[in-house]
Amino acid sequence: MTQPGTAATTRNGQPRYDDLFRNVDQAEARRLHALAAAFDPASRSHLSRLGVAGKQCLDVGAGPGTLSIWLTTQTGPSGGVHAVDVDTSMLAAHPELTVLQSDVTSDSCAPGTFDLVHARFLLTHLPERAAVLRRMATWVAPGGWLMVSDFADLGTASSPYASYRETLAALFQTMAATVGSDINYGRTYPEPLAALGFTDIGLAVDTPVLCPSSPMTVFWHATIERTRQHMTAVTGVDPATVDTALELLTAGIWDLSVSMITAWGRRPAHSPSSPTPTKTAG
Numbered sequence: 541m542t543q544p545g546t547a548a549t550t551r552n553g554q555p556r557y558d559d560l561f562r563n564v565d566q567a568e569a570r571r572l573h574a575l576a577a578a579f580d581p582a583s584r585s586h587l588s589r590l591g592v593a594g595k596q597c598l599d600v601g602a603g604p605g606t607l608s609i610w611l612t613t614q615t616g617p618s619g620g621v622h623a624v625d626v627d628t629s630m631l632a633a634h635p636e637l638t639v640l641q642s643d644v645t646s647d648s649c650a651p652g653t654f655d656l657v658h659a660r661f662l663l664t665h666l667p668e669r670a671a672v673l674r675r676m677a678t679w680v681a682p683g684g685w686l687m688v689s690d691f692a693d694l695g696t697a698s699s700p701y702a703s704y705r706e707t708l709a710a711l712f713q714t715m716a717a718t719v720g721s722d723i724n725y726g727r728t729y730p731e732p733l734a735a736l737g738f739t740d741i742g743l744a745v746d747t748p749v750l751c752p753s754s755p756m757t758v759f760w761h762a763t764i765e766r767t768r769q770h771m772t773a774v775t776g777v778d779p780a781t782v783d784t785a786l787e788l789l790t791a792g793i794w795d796l797s798v799s800m801i802t803a804w805g806r807r808p809a810h811s812p813s814s815p816t817p818t819k820t821a822g
Contacts, residue, residue, distance in 0.1 A: 569604060569630050571762040575661075576606040578755035579800050582746035583607055583660060583689060586802050587614075589742075590685045594618040595655035600644055600676060601662035605631040611658075612636035622654075644672055652681045660689040660800075667720030670732070677736045680807045686738060687804040690726035695747055695796025703784035704795065708760070710777035711767060717774050726801030738805025747799040752792025760797070761789040 584607070592614045599608040599621065608623035612634060615621055623631055624640040631639045645668055657680050663669040673688070680686050693712065699705040715721035730741045748756045764771075768782050 567762065567766070571759060571766070572604050572630070573606070574755045574759040574762065576604060578748045578759060578797075579660070579689075579746065580606055580610070582744070582800060583802070584610060586687065586689075586744055586804065587611070587656075587658065590656065590687065590804060592619065592656055595684075596653070596681075597621045597656040597658065598649070598654040598679060599623045600657065600659040601625055602628075602631060602639075605634075605637070605639075607658070607660065608637055609634050644675070648675055649679045651678045652684075653679050655681055655684040656687065657684070658687045661691065663688060664690040664723065664725045665715075665719055665721045669722070669725060673732055674736065677738070677807070682807055683809040684807050685804055686733060686807065687802065688729070688733070689800050689802040690729070692724050692726040692745075692799045692801045694745070694799040696798060699795050701785075701788055701793060701795060703781045704788055704793065706777065707764060707771070707782050707785035710771045710775040710782075711764065714767060714771045714774040718770060723798065726799070729801050729803035730805065733803050733805040736805075737808065739808055740806040742804050744802045745799050746802070748797050750789075750793055750795040750797050756797040757789050757792065761786060764789075 587607075592611060593616050595615055596619060597611050597615060599605075599611065602608045602623035602625050605623050608621055608631070611621045620638065621636065622638045622640055624642050624644065625631065626641065626643045628639050628641045631637075644662070645666060657676050659676065663673060666672055676688075677686055693708075696705060696708040699708075712721070712723040715723065730743050733741055748754070750757050750760070764782060764786055768779070771777050771782065772779060
C-alpha cells in the first residue's frame, strides 16, 4: 500500500495519516506516484516470486493503484484483483480491477477469501497495526500468501548531509506524534508473520538511492514541503535547516533513503479459517 488514507481520527480519538497527507490536490497524487515509482519494481519482483497467475488477490491500502493495476496483468482471466482503500479517489478506473472503499481498521472480509493479500506502507502508519495484521491474516485462503512491506530507516540516520538527516529525523518524529507512525516497523519482520502461524517465510530489503531527479528525491522534497509547518510546531526544527535540505534535494544529492522491508508467508493448507497467533504480532 502506498497511502493508508483513513478517517481523520481513530476510534480512540488519535490523529490519523490524512491529518498530514489529506488528498486535497494533485500534489498528493504526484507525491505518492513518486513513492510508487521508487518501490514498484522491487514489489513486482517479490510478488512475481510468489506466482499470482489465476489467483484472487487483495491489495490493501492501494493508494494510487499502481501495483493493483499491475497485478491485473499477471493474474490472467481466471484470477482477479480487488483494490481497497478508505479513499479511492486516486484509483483509476480499470476494467479488470475491483475497487472497494473500506477502512481496514474497522471493516473486514470473509475469512479465507483471497489467495494473496498484499499491503505496502500501510501498517507503518496505523497505530493499531498488530490488530490489522491479524485481521488481514484471516482473509488469506489455506495455501495462500500474505505479503507486507513497511519502512525501516537504515540509511537516513547516518547521512553525511546534516540538514537532510535532521529534517528527516524531524519528519519521522512528527509522523509518530501526529499519525502514530512507526518508521521502523518493517524492522520487526518477519517475526509477526511467523507468530501468526505462516510458513515458507521470506524476507527482502530494498533501499533506493537518492540522486538528481530520482523518484525518492521527488518524494522527499514533496513530503518535506507538505509537512514543514507541522515539523516546526511538533519538533522545533530550525526552518533554515529545512530550507537547506530542500535546496540539497533540488540541486540533487547522492545518498541513501529509507528502506522497504518486505516479508511474506504462506498460510498452511490445513489452517483453520481464523489463524490463531502463537503470540502477539507486531
